[in-house]
Amino acid sequence: MSTERLIICILVMAGTTYAIRVLPLVLFRREIKSPFVKSFLFYIPFACLAAMTFPEILTATDSYISAAIALIVASILAFWKRSLLTVALAACVTVLIVERILVFLPG
Template structure:
């Protein structure tokens, strides 16, 4: 069993390295395709949203407080508030809702 863990770690490290190293070695010219450039532009935003939104909705003891905090954070972000204001507003909203739920 112990040897299997090392094999798993080695395979995971190899796959992670190949995913990062292959594009650097295979694609040496600038990408001119408009579709691929726009796709690559939005990948970090989509990845961040896919990781953050479920964490926001499942991080509290009730779904109601999580939804209220998420909505408050979304409203503050749309109004172009700073990150500290958005995070603080969401935390305060969750705290207030958790007091009453």
């Protein structure tokens, strides 16, 4: 593939993605009055992040089992209001430990 074509491809990708991000921020700048729209926007992050977390987390590691246990550990810590970094690192460490244990299990 030629470098020229690659550069144009990258510009198309970057341009499209930036346009999606910048247009609402720059063109839409007033307070929203409608209670429905305000409530809708209030719920969006919860719906969006939840939809991105499950079931995708189950395929984020080398095994469903380590991912599922990490999901449980992270959920408990999150409910206990631990910080972002604590919850994220605890999930990583859980995967490390569980996958070490899985190696010794038969099957």
